[in-house]
Structures are given as structure tokens and as C-alpha cells.
Amino acid sequence: MESESYNLLQLPKVTGPPVEEELSQGEKRKYLPPTSRQDPKFEELQKVLMEWINTKLLPEHIVVRSLEEDIFDGLILHHLFQMLTGVKLEVEEMALTAPSQRRKLEVVLEAISRSLQAEERQLKWTVEAIFSKDLLATLHLLVALAKHFQPDLRLPTNVQVDVITMESTKSGLKSEKSVEQLTDCSTDQDQPAKDVFDELFKLAPEKVNAVKEAIVNFVNQKLDRLGLSVQNLDTQFADGVFLLLLIGQLEGFFLHLKEFYLTPASPAEMLHNVTLALELLKDEGLLNYPIDPKDIVNKDTKSTLRVLYSLFQKHKLKESTDSAPRGSPN
Structure with a gap:
């Protein structure tokens, strides 16, 4: 000012x-x-x-x-x-x-x-x-x-x-x-009209469960060291707790308990957690598609998959690349 x-x-x-x-x-x-x-x-x-x-x-x-x-x-x-x-x-x-x-x-x-x-x-x-x-x-x-x-x-x-x-x-x-x-800076041109998950849900809905299973396996490998396990991808990320802990494990963040609600007791506390998680992902340049935190809280499967896939894409694919044999293919 x-x-x-x-x-x-x-x-x-x-x-x-x-x-x-x-x-x-x-x-x-x-x-x-x-x-x-x-x-x-x-x-x-x-x-x-x-x-x-x-x-x-x-x-x-x-x-x-x-x-x-x-x-x-x-x-x-x-x-x-x-x-x-x-x-x-x-x-x-x-x-x-x-x-x-x-x-x-x-x-x-x-x-x-x-x-x-x-x-x-x-x-x-x-x-x-x-x-x-x-x-x-x-x-x-x-x-x-x-x-x-x-x-x-x-x-x-x-x-x-x-x-x-x-x-x-x-x-x-x-x-x-x-x-x-008063309104967002972004324009329609700035945002992708659709992404891989729009196509997946529209053109190949039978493959959605396979994608969810792959992501759940990846998530559980990372959360296992905390003694946590995800059984239902659609619901267990709605309060933001697992999402924050997962980001902390993958990105090396230490989140003080004062920064988020470990046992959120209201939609507002859940929204606080999810908003914080999305801000961390944005800071790391991992979100390529606009996500409304309320969609995660409201258990929107497509939005939840988008967020988790951003982490899967970076870390799972990196692991695959690192473990791939060196040298030219025959």
C-alpha cells in the first residue's frame, strides 16, 4: 500500500x-x-x-x-x-x-x-x-x-x-x-480444458479401478513406514491428514502439529488441511491442473486422483527410471 x-x-x-x-x-x-x-x-x-x-x-x-x-x-x-x-x-x-x-x-x-x-x-x-x-x-x-x-x-x-x-x-x-x-487472475486459456483423468473417466471408465489400485499400492508403500494404510482412496484423503503425511514423506517436509489438524473435527478443519497440502504441492510445481480443495473434502474421486497422481508421477516414475538398466537397448 x-x-x-x-x-x-x-x-x-x-x-x-x-x-x-x-x-x-x-x-x-x-x-x-x-x-x-x-x-x-x-x-x-x-x-x-x-x-x-x-x-x-x-x-x-x-x-x-x-x-x-x-x-x-x-x-x-x-x-x-x-x-x-x-x-x-x-x-x-x-x-x-x-x-x-x-x-x-x-x-x-x-x-x-x-x-x-x-x-x-x-x-x-x-x-x-x-x-x-x-x-x-x-x-x-x-x-x-x-x-x-x-x-x-x-x-x-x-x-x-x-x-x-x-x-x-x-x-x-x-x-x-x-x-x-475480486475474481481469479486465471483465464480459460491459462487452464487446460481437460486432462488425462477427464479422458480416463469418459473414454475408459473400466480402467479407473486399475489406476486407483496402482496409486493405492504406491501410497501404502510410502505410508507403511508410519504404520498407516489406505483402504479406500475415495474417502481416506478427504480430511487432508493422509495427504499431508504422504507429502511430508515424499517431499521431505516436516510439518509441525500446530500447522494442521491431526484429528480434524469439522469440515473447516478438513478444508484447512487440504488447502495446506495443495499449497505445498503448488510450491513444488507438482499441480498441473487447478484443484479446488473443497472437491477433495467432498470426496470427489477425480480431484483426489489428480492430486495423488501428481506425486505418483514424480516419485514412482523417478524410481522406475533410477532402477532401469543402463545402456542402449538391443
Whole structure:
């Protein structure tokens, strides 16, 4: 971040920063300058999300006209969450007072966080931010919902905007300018449309079990020294523990018990483990295909195979090469 003085009069009236008295000392708030609001990709992101919400809520005859003005009270989020998950929340349908609206929003956001299996520190939104019509926080929330419940929704890639953070200090208001990333940098061109496992599951499903058996044998050879054994590839890697221990054995990592959950007791703890494992593999340059950690937690066979094959490919093939006889073939 770079500090700079900023002409407060440049900010749009509807979201302009408050006078100094409206911020308590030490409090920070984010604001979007006009150039960010007018950015074509930023506007396109709002349009795509609004169309997605309106399509989902069409059966209930609910229409969203502004993400900034229509999301804050929890009503739209309540209906959207129920439509996406089928889960009925015990909240009042029409909250008419500010306190009741905030209570409803809090219940809905708690349910969303559980459904996303996200830890609080990972969230880029809060009840207070959504309730105060913070457009950035609202967009982060909606992007997370869309990616989780409809991953095939084509969101504009690499949407980032300049943000002004205002802070009240003893000497007055200070501002910092930063860049906030709203959607992933990757594009369709950056990611392979399909890989060997897409072809395997589609064209030769009868060979899937043979591949799984080969990988399980390889894994058990490595985990045997820890006194561990894998019987079911589809389920035993979902909590990330075996995956982390396997990576540690193969890549020579020592993971302190404080870094992961040895006996994860919740989906959030499982997600933490798997995310850590994938980050380690990325750091080693072993993942050639984008993997969503939630897919591993949700016991998606194809995603689990992709991750394990990245290790199998490096270490099993290396062993085969090392043990191969030297010299030219006859």
C-alpha cells in the first residue's frame, strides 16, 4: 500500500467518506473512487452476478436491481441461500426494523459460512460490512457463493479495483490506496480444458479401478513406514491428514502439529488441511491442473486422483527410471 493525500470531494456522493466525526478513532473504512466504479470489468461483474441471482430467484418473482442497495437486509440472501441449498432457515420472512434486519442478516451469513466451509479469518465480508451496504464486501460474498454453487458460471476474470481506505487518527483522517482482487487472475486459456483423468473417466471408465489400485499400492508403500494404510482412496484423503503425511514423506517436509489438524473435527478443519497440502504441492510445481480443495473434502474421486497422481508421477516414475538398466537397448 502507498499512503497518499486524497481529495475527499472526488468520491461519489452516495458512497463518499464521512466527515471526521463519523469515524471513531482507529476505525477504518473502504471506499471506491469513481474510476473504480466505472471500470468496465467491475461493472460487468455486477451485471453477471445480478443476472445469476435474478435467474435463480425467478420462480419467487424476486428481482434485484442493485447489488449495493438490495442485498444489505438479508432478504435476498435468505431466498438465494434457500434456493441454492434447499435448507430452510428459521428467520422471519419480512424484517422491517433495522435491528431485526441485522439479526436476520447475521443468521443468513452464518449459514452461508457453514455451507462454504470457510473459516471466519478467510472471509472477506462481515455482517457489519454487508449491512452498511459495502459493495466490495457484497461482491466478495456473491462471488464466493457463485463459485461454490455454480462453478460453471462465467465470471469476468482478473477483476481488480483501486480502493481507498480511510482511517481516523489523532491527527485527522488518513487515506491509503490499494488494489483489491475480486475474481481469479486465471483465464480459460491459462487452464487446460481437460486432462488425462477427464479422458480416463469418459473414454475408459473400466480402467479407473486399475489406476486407483496402482496409486493405492504406491501410497501404502510410502505410508507403511508410519504404520498407516489406505483402504479406500475415495474417502481416506478427504480430511487432508493422509495427504499431508504422504507429502511430508515424499517431499521431505516436516510439518509441525500446530500447522494442521491431526484429528480434524469439522469440515473447516478438513478444508484447512487440504488447502495446506495443495499449497505445498503448488510450491513444488507438482499441480498441473487447478484443484479446488473443497472437491477433495467432498470426496470427489477425480480431484483426489489428480492430486495423488501428481506425486505418483514424480516419485514412482523417478524410481522406475533410477532402477532401469543402463545402456542402449538391443
